Amino acid sequence: MTSLTQQQVDQYLSLIPSAKRDEPIAPKTYLKIGGPARLFVVANSSDELLAAVKVAKEVGIPFYVFGGGANILVSDDGFEGVLIQAATRAFKIDGEKVVADAGVFTGLLARETVKAGLEGFEWGIGVPGTVGGATYGNAGCFGGEMKDVVTNVRAYDVANDREMNYSNAECGFAYRESRFKHEPHVILEATLTLKKGDPVLAQQKLEEIMGKRKETQPQGAFTAGCLFKNFEYQDESALDIAKRDVEIPPEMIAVKRIPAGWLIDKLGLKGKTIGKAQVSPVHGNFLVNLGGATANDVLQLSSYVKMKVRDELGLLLEDEVQYVGF
Protein backbone atom coordinates (compact mmCIF):
# COMPACT_ATOMS: atom_id res chain seq x y z
CA MET A 1 0.00 0.00 0.00
CA THR A 2 1.39 3.44 -0.92
CA SER A 3 2.50 5.47 2.09
CA LEU A 4 0.66 8.68 2.84
CA THR A 5 2.76 11.81 2.49
CA GLN A 6 3.34 14.04 5.49
CA GLN A 7 1.49 16.75 3.60
CA GLN A 8 -1.61 14.54 3.25
CA VAL A 9 -1.53 13.66 6.95
CA ASP A 10 -1.11 17.32 7.98
CA GLN A 11 -3.84 18.47 5.61
CA TYR A 12 -6.26 15.84 6.93
CA LEU A 13 -5.46 16.73 10.54
CA SER A 14 -5.97 20.43 9.88
CA LEU A 15 -9.47 19.75 8.48
CA ILE A 16 -10.44 16.95 10.92
CA PRO A 17 -8.58 17.89 14.11
CA SER A 18 -10.16 15.05 16.11
CA ALA A 19 -8.31 12.50 13.94
CA LYS A 20 -5.58 10.54 15.71
CA ARG A 21 -2.30 9.37 14.20
CA ASP A 22 -0.94 5.83 14.29
CA GLU A 23 -3.82 4.48 16.34
CA PRO A 24 -3.72 0.79 17.36
CA ILE A 25 -6.74 -0.90 15.79
CA ALA A 26 -6.53 -4.45 17.16
CA PRO A 27 -8.28 -3.51 20.44
CA LYS A 28 -11.20 -2.08 18.45
CA THR A 29 -11.89 -5.37 16.67
CA TYR A 30 -13.41 -8.57 18.02
CA LEU A 31 -10.46 -10.63 16.74
CA LYS A 32 -7.95 -8.32 18.50
CA ILE A 33 -5.60 -8.55 15.53
CA GLY A 34 -3.97 -6.01 13.22
CA GLY A 35 -1.54 -3.13 13.03
CA PRO A 36 -2.23 0.60 13.50
CA ALA A 37 -4.20 2.95 11.29
CA ARG A 38 -2.14 5.86 10.03
CA LEU A 39 -5.15 8.07 10.79
CA PHE A 40 -8.19 7.20 12.87
CA VAL A 41 -11.47 9.04 13.40
CA VAL A 42 -14.39 8.25 15.67
CA ALA A 43 -17.49 9.82 14.09
CA ASN A 44 -20.19 10.58 16.64
CA SER A 45 -22.78 11.95 14.21
CA SER A 46 -23.69 11.37 10.58
CA ASP A 47 -22.30 14.83 9.79
CA GLU A 48 -18.95 13.91 11.34
CA LEU A 49 -18.98 10.61 9.46
CA LEU A 50 -19.62 12.36 6.16
CA ALA A 51 -17.00 15.02 6.85
CA ALA A 52 -14.36 12.39 7.70
CA VAL A 53 -15.03 10.61 4.42
CA LYS A 54 -15.33 13.69 2.20
CA VAL A 55 -12.09 15.19 3.51
CA ALA A 56 -10.30 11.88 2.88
CA LYS A 57 -11.59 11.99 -0.70
CA GLU A 58 -10.47 15.63 -1.12
CA VAL A 59 -7.00 14.97 0.25
CA GLY A 60 -6.67 11.75 -1.76
CA ILE A 61 -6.33 9.45 1.25
CA PRO A 62 -7.74 5.90 1.18
CA PHE A 63 -10.47 5.47 3.81
CA TYR A 64 -12.38 2.60 5.35
CA VAL A 65 -15.53 2.87 7.43
CA PHE A 66 -16.35 0.26 10.04
CA GLY A 67 -18.76 -0.10 12.92
CA GLY A 68 -18.29 -2.56 15.76
CA GLY A 69 -15.31 -4.42 14.29
CA ALA A 70 -17.12 -7.76 14.70
CA ASN A 71 -16.56 -8.95 11.14
CA ILE A 72 -13.20 -7.52 10.06
CA LEU A 73 -9.65 -8.81 9.95
CA VAL A 74 -7.08 -6.00 9.92
CA SER A 75 -3.69 -6.64 8.31
CA ASP A 76 -0.60 -6.96 10.51
CA ASP A 77 0.71 -3.89 8.67
CA GLY A 78 -2.37 -1.90 9.68
CA PHE A 79 -4.14 0.53 7.39
CA GLU A 80 -2.24 3.21 5.49
CA GLY A 81 -5.12 5.65 5.27
CA VAL A 82 -7.92 6.88 7.50
CA LEU A 83 -9.96 4.32 9.35
CA ILE A 84 -13.31 5.78 10.38
CA GLN A 85 -15.45 4.26 13.10
CA ALA A 86 -19.17 4.99 12.80
CA ALA A 87 -20.05 5.63 16.45
CA THR A 88 -23.32 7.34 15.62
CA ARG A 89 -25.62 6.00 18.32
CA ALA A 90 -28.97 7.81 17.87
CA PHE A 91 -32.20 5.95 17.17
CA LYS A 92 -35.93 6.65 17.34
CA ILE A 93 -38.85 4.26 17.66
CA ASP A 94 -42.07 5.68 16.34
CA GLY A 95 -44.95 3.19 16.26
CA GLU A 96 -43.74 0.29 14.14
CA LYS A 97 -40.90 2.29 12.55
CA VAL A 98 -37.39 2.23 13.95
CA VAL A 99 -34.89 4.70 12.54
CA ALA A 100 -31.35 3.93 13.65
CA ASP A 101 -28.00 5.53 12.94
CA ALA A 102 -25.43 3.19 11.41
CA GLY A 103 -23.45 3.11 14.66
CA VAL A 104 -26.29 1.86 16.87
CA PHE A 105 -25.41 -1.52 18.39
CA THR A 106 -27.58 -4.21 16.84
CA GLY A 107 -28.08 -6.04 20.15
CA LEU A 108 -29.09 -2.88 21.96
CA LEU A 109 -31.58 -2.04 19.24
CA ALA A 110 -33.07 -5.55 19.47
CA ARG A 111 -33.62 -5.07 23.22
CA GLU A 112 -35.12 -1.62 22.74
CA THR A 113 -37.55 -2.81 20.06
CA VAL A 114 -38.72 -5.61 22.37
CA LYS A 115 -39.12 -3.09 25.22
CA ALA A 116 -41.22 -0.95 22.88
CA GLY A 117 -43.57 -3.93 22.30
CA LEU A 118 -42.35 -4.69 18.79
CA GLU A 119 -41.55 -8.07 17.29
CA GLY A 120 -39.46 -9.12 14.30
CA PHE A 121 -36.00 -8.00 15.39
CA GLU A 122 -35.43 -10.22 18.44
CA TRP A 123 -32.76 -12.15 16.50
CA GLY A 124 -30.65 -8.94 16.39
CA ILE A 125 -29.57 -9.73 19.97
CA GLY A 126 -27.36 -12.49 18.53
CA VAL A 127 -25.45 -10.30 16.08
CA PRO A 128 -22.49 -8.36 17.57
CA GLY A 129 -21.66 -5.02 15.99
CA THR A 130 -23.72 -2.21 14.57
CA VAL A 131 -26.69 -1.58 12.33
CA GLY A 132 -24.33 -0.29 9.60
CA GLY A 133 -22.30 -3.51 9.60
CA ALA A 134 -25.45 -5.62 9.73
CA THR A 135 -26.95 -3.77 6.78
CA TYR A 136 -23.72 -4.01 4.78
CA GLY A 137 -23.58 -7.80 5.16
CA ASN A 138 -27.32 -8.51 5.46
CA ALA A 139 -26.58 -10.07 8.83
CA GLY A 140 -28.95 -12.55 10.32
CA CYS A 141 -29.46 -15.52 12.58
CA PHE A 142 -32.16 -17.81 13.94
CA GLY A 143 -34.34 -17.34 10.87
CA GLY A 144 -34.17 -13.52 10.69
CA GLU A 145 -32.14 -11.30 8.36
CA MET A 146 -31.82 -7.56 7.83
CA LYS A 147 -33.56 -7.98 4.48
CA ASP A 148 -36.76 -8.97 6.33
CA VAL A 149 -36.96 -5.77 8.38
CA VAL A 150 -35.11 -2.96 6.57
CA THR A 151 -37.42 -0.69 4.59
CA ASN A 152 -35.02 2.19 3.89
CA VAL A 153 -31.29 2.82 3.98
CA ARG A 154 -29.85 6.33 3.89
CA ALA A 155 -26.33 6.17 2.53
CA TYR A 156 -23.63 8.29 0.95
CA ASP A 157 -22.78 7.07 -2.55
CA VAL A 158 -19.01 7.56 -2.59
CA ALA A 159 -18.40 7.39 -6.35
CA ASN A 160 -21.18 9.84 -7.23
CA ASP A 161 -20.79 12.10 -4.20
CA ARG A 162 -24.48 12.10 -3.30
CA GLU A 163 -26.71 11.04 -0.45
CA MET A 164 -29.26 8.40 -1.40
CA ASN A 165 -32.28 6.66 0.09
CA TYR A 166 -32.63 3.04 -0.93
CA SER A 167 -35.78 0.99 -0.57
CA ASN A 168 -35.48 -2.63 0.52
CA ALA A 169 -35.55 -3.84 -3.10
CA GLU A 170 -32.84 -1.36 -4.07
CA CYS A 171 -30.49 -2.63 -1.33
CA GLY A 172 -29.85 -5.84 -3.29
CA PHE A 173 -30.05 -8.00 -0.19
CA ALA A 174 -29.29 -11.69 -0.51
CA TYR A 175 -27.57 -14.21 1.76
CA ARG A 176 -24.80 -12.10 3.43
CA GLU A 177 -24.97 -9.80 0.42
CA SER A 178 -26.07 -6.26 -0.37
CA ARG A 179 -25.37 -3.62 -2.98
CA PHE A 180 -23.15 -1.92 -0.39
CA LYS A 181 -20.61 -4.74 -0.72
CA HIS A 182 -20.19 -3.95 -4.41
CA GLU A 183 -20.68 -0.19 -4.78
CA PRO A 184 -18.81 1.90 -2.20
CA HIS A 185 -21.27 3.56 0.16
CA VAL A 186 -21.17 4.93 3.67
CA ILE A 187 -24.29 3.72 5.42
CA LEU A 188 -25.68 6.54 7.54
CA GLU A 189 -29.00 5.25 8.80
CA ALA A 190 -31.41 2.34 8.42
CA THR A 191 -35.16 2.26 8.90
CA LEU A 192 -36.62 -1.00 10.16
CA THR A 193 -40.34 -1.64 9.98
CA LEU A 194 -41.48 -4.12 12.64
CA LYS A 195 -44.86 -5.31 13.99
CA LYS A 196 -46.69 -4.75 17.25
CA GLY A 197 -46.26 -7.95 19.24
CA ASP A 198 -46.65 -9.53 22.62
CA PRO A 199 -43.86 -8.07 24.80
CA VAL A 200 -43.73 -11.16 27.03
CA LEU A 201 -43.32 -13.52 24.08
CA ALA A 202 -40.79 -11.22 22.42
CA GLN A 203 -38.75 -11.09 25.64
CA GLN A 204 -38.87 -14.90 25.86
CA LYS A 205 -37.64 -15.18 22.27
CA LEU A 206 -34.78 -12.79 23.05
CA GLU A 207 -33.70 -14.93 25.99
CA GLU A 208 -34.06 -18.16 24.01
CA ILE A 209 -31.75 -16.79 21.31
CA MET A 210 -29.15 -15.74 23.88
CA GLY A 211 -29.34 -19.22 25.45
CA LYS A 212 -28.84 -20.97 22.09
CA ARG A 213 -25.84 -18.75 21.35
CA LYS A 214 -24.19 -19.87 24.57
CA GLU A 215 -24.72 -23.54 23.68
CA THR A 216 -23.40 -23.38 20.13
CA GLN A 217 -20.69 -20.70 20.06
CA PRO A 218 -17.39 -20.18 21.86
CA GLN A 219 -17.93 -17.81 24.76
CA GLY A 220 -15.54 -15.00 25.62
CA ALA A 221 -13.27 -15.91 22.69
CA PHE A 222 -11.62 -13.39 20.35
CA THR A 223 -13.40 -14.19 17.08
CA ALA A 224 -15.10 -12.49 14.14
CA GLY A 225 -17.99 -14.95 14.04
CA CYS A 226 -18.32 -17.02 10.89
CA LEU A 227 -15.21 -16.94 8.76
CA PHE A 228 -16.92 -18.38 5.67
CA LYS A 229 -20.33 -18.09 4.08
CA ASN A 230 -22.39 -21.25 4.10
CA PHE A 231 -22.13 -23.13 0.81
CA GLU A 232 -25.08 -22.38 -1.46
CA TYR A 233 -25.68 -24.01 -4.82
CA GLN A 234 -28.24 -24.10 -7.62
CA ASP A 235 -27.57 -27.50 -9.14
CA GLU A 236 -27.19 -30.54 -6.90
CA SER A 237 -24.40 -31.85 -9.16
CA ALA A 238 -22.20 -29.34 -7.26
CA LEU A 239 -22.28 -31.90 -4.43
CA ASP A 240 -21.16 -34.91 -6.51
CA ILE A 241 -17.64 -35.07 -5.06
CA ALA A 242 -18.75 -34.25 -1.50
CA LYS A 243 -21.39 -37.02 -1.58
CA ARG A 244 -18.68 -39.65 -2.10
CA ASP A 245 -17.29 -38.91 1.35
CA VAL A 246 -20.07 -37.44 3.46
CA GLU A 247 -23.76 -38.07 3.81
CA ILE A 248 -25.48 -34.72 3.41
CA PRO A 249 -28.65 -34.49 5.49
CA PRO A 250 -31.86 -34.05 3.42
CA GLU A 251 -32.79 -30.85 5.32
CA MET A 252 -29.61 -29.19 3.95
CA ILE A 253 -30.32 -30.41 0.43
CA ALA A 254 -33.91 -29.13 0.71
CA VAL A 255 -32.67 -25.53 1.24
CA LYS A 256 -29.64 -25.91 -1.09
CA ARG A 257 -27.36 -24.60 1.64
CA ILE A 258 -24.66 -26.55 3.50
CA PRO A 259 -23.36 -24.83 6.64
CA ALA A 260 -19.62 -24.20 6.31
CA GLY A 261 -19.20 -25.20 9.97
CA TRP A 262 -20.76 -28.60 9.23
CA LEU A 263 -18.35 -29.20 6.32
CA ILE A 264 -15.36 -28.17 8.44
CA ASP A 265 -16.52 -30.44 11.24
CA LYS A 266 -16.94 -33.38 8.82
CA LEU A 267 -13.30 -32.96 7.76
CA GLY A 268 -12.21 -33.14 11.39
CA LEU A 269 -10.77 -29.64 11.32
CA LYS A 270 -12.24 -28.39 14.60
CA GLY A 271 -9.33 -27.52 16.85
CA LYS A 272 -6.86 -27.18 13.93
CA THR A 273 -4.34 -24.54 14.96
CA ILE A 274 -1.79 -22.48 13.03
CA GLY A 275 0.32 -20.12 15.11
CA LYS A 276 -2.16 -18.72 17.60
CA ALA A 277 -5.20 -19.00 15.33
CA GLN A 278 -7.52 -21.94 15.86
CA VAL A 279 -10.65 -23.39 14.29
CA SER A 280 -12.91 -23.30 17.33
CA PRO A 281 -13.42 -26.73 18.90
CA VAL A 282 -17.02 -25.56 19.62
CA HIS A 283 -18.08 -24.25 16.18
CA GLY A 284 -16.30 -25.26 12.98
CA ASN A 285 -16.91 -21.94 11.20
CA PHE A 286 -15.57 -19.80 14.04
CA LEU A 287 -11.90 -19.02 13.95
CA VAL A 288 -10.52 -17.87 17.28
CA ASN A 289 -7.47 -15.92 18.31
CA LEU A 290 -5.95 -17.88 21.19
CA GLY A 291 -4.04 -14.75 22.24
CA GLY A 292 -1.33 -13.09 20.20
CA ALA A 293 -2.49 -14.44 16.80
CA THR A 294 -1.39 -12.45 13.77
CA ALA A 295 -3.46 -11.71 10.69
CA ASN A 296 -0.99 -13.94 8.89
CA ASP A 297 -1.89 -16.87 11.20
CA VAL A 298 -5.56 -16.30 10.37
CA LEU A 299 -4.89 -16.13 6.62
CA GLN A 300 -2.84 -19.33 6.70
CA LEU A 301 -5.48 -21.19 8.70
CA SER A 302 -8.31 -19.91 6.54
CA SER A 303 -6.42 -20.91 3.36
CA TYR A 304 -5.74 -24.34 4.82
CA VAL A 305 -9.43 -24.90 5.61
CA LYS A 306 -10.51 -23.67 2.15
CA MET A 307 -7.95 -25.94 0.49
CA LYS A 308 -9.10 -29.01 2.47
CA VAL A 309 -12.77 -28.34 1.66
CA ARG A 310 -11.94 -27.83 -2.01
CA ASP A 311 -9.62 -30.83 -2.35
CA GLU A 312 -11.63 -33.31 -0.30
CA LEU A 313 -15.21 -32.23 -0.97
CA GLY A 314 -14.93 -30.29 -4.24
CA LEU A 315 -16.61 -27.21 -2.73
CA LEU A 316 -15.33 -23.64 -2.73
CA LEU A 317 -15.88 -21.67 0.45
CA GLU A 318 -16.24 -17.89 0.24
CA ASP A 319 -15.09 -15.45 2.92
CA GLU A 320 -17.69 -13.83 5.15
CA VAL A 321 -15.10 -11.83 7.08
CA GLN A 322 -14.01 -8.54 5.48
CA TYR A 323 -10.31 -7.85 5.04
CA VAL A 324 -8.87 -4.42 5.86
CA GLY A 325 -5.47 -3.18 4.73
CA PHE A 326 -4.42 -6.20 2.66
Ligand SMILES: Cc1cc2nc3c(=O)[nH]c(=O)nc-3n(C[C@H](O)[C@H](O)[C@H](O)COP(=O)(O)OP(=O)(O)OC[C@H]3O[C@@H](n4cnc5c(N)ncnc54)[C@H](O)[C@@H]3O)c2cc1C
Ligand atom coordinates in the same frame (compact mmCIF):
# COMPACT_ATOMS: atom_id res chain seq x y z
C1 LIG B 1 -19.33 -13.93 18.28
C2 LIG B 1 -19.85 -13.47 16.95
C3 LIG B 1 -21.04 -14.00 16.46
C4 LIG B 1 -21.54 -13.59 15.21
N1 LIG B 1 -22.71 -14.11 14.76
C5 LIG B 1 -23.24 -13.67 13.60
C6 LIG B 1 -24.50 -14.15 13.13
O1 LIG B 1 -25.15 -14.98 13.74
N2 LIG B 1 -24.97 -13.66 11.96
C7 LIG B 1 -24.29 -12.74 11.24
O2 LIG B 1 -24.78 -12.33 10.20
N3 LIG B 1 -23.09 -12.28 11.66
C8 LIG B 1 -22.56 -12.71 12.81
N4 LIG B 1 -21.35 -12.24 13.24
C9 LIG B 1 -20.60 -11.29 12.42
C10 LIG B 1 -20.92 -9.82 12.77
O3 LIG B 1 -21.57 -9.74 14.01
C11 LIG B 1 -21.79 -9.19 11.70
O4 LIG B 1 -21.18 -9.27 10.45
C12 LIG B 1 -22.09 -7.73 12.05
O5 LIG B 1 -23.16 -7.28 11.29
C13 LIG B 1 -20.87 -6.83 11.86
O6 LIG B 1 -21.19 -5.55 12.30
P1 LIG B 1 -20.03 -4.52 12.64
O7 LIG B 1 -20.65 -3.21 12.92
O8 LIG B 1 -19.17 -5.06 13.72
O9 LIG B 1 -19.26 -4.50 11.28
P2 LIG B 1 -17.68 -4.29 11.11
O10 LIG B 1 -16.98 -5.54 11.49
O11 LIG B 1 -17.26 -3.05 11.77
O12 LIG B 1 -17.62 -4.12 9.53
C14 LIG B 1 -18.00 -5.21 8.71
C15 LIG B 1 -18.17 -4.68 7.28
O13 LIG B 1 -19.25 -3.74 7.26
C16 LIG B 1 -18.82 -2.51 6.71
N5 LIG B 1 -19.49 -1.42 7.43
C17 LIG B 1 -19.71 -1.32 8.75
N6 LIG B 1 -20.36 -0.17 9.04
C18 LIG B 1 -20.52 0.48 7.85
C19 LIG B 1 -21.11 1.72 7.47
N7 LIG B 1 -21.66 2.55 8.35
N8 LIG B 1 -21.11 2.05 6.16
C20 LIG B 1 -20.55 1.22 5.22
N9 LIG B 1 -19.99 0.04 5.53
C21 LIG B 1 -19.98 -0.32 6.83
C22 LIG B 1 -17.31 -2.46 6.94
O14 LIG B 1 -16.69 -1.65 5.97
C23 LIG B 1 -16.93 -3.93 6.79
O15 LIG B 1 -16.73 -4.25 5.45
C24 LIG B 1 -20.83 -12.62 14.48
C25 LIG B 1 -19.65 -12.06 14.99
C26 LIG B 1 -19.16 -12.48 16.22
C27 LIG B 1 -17.92 -11.85 16.75
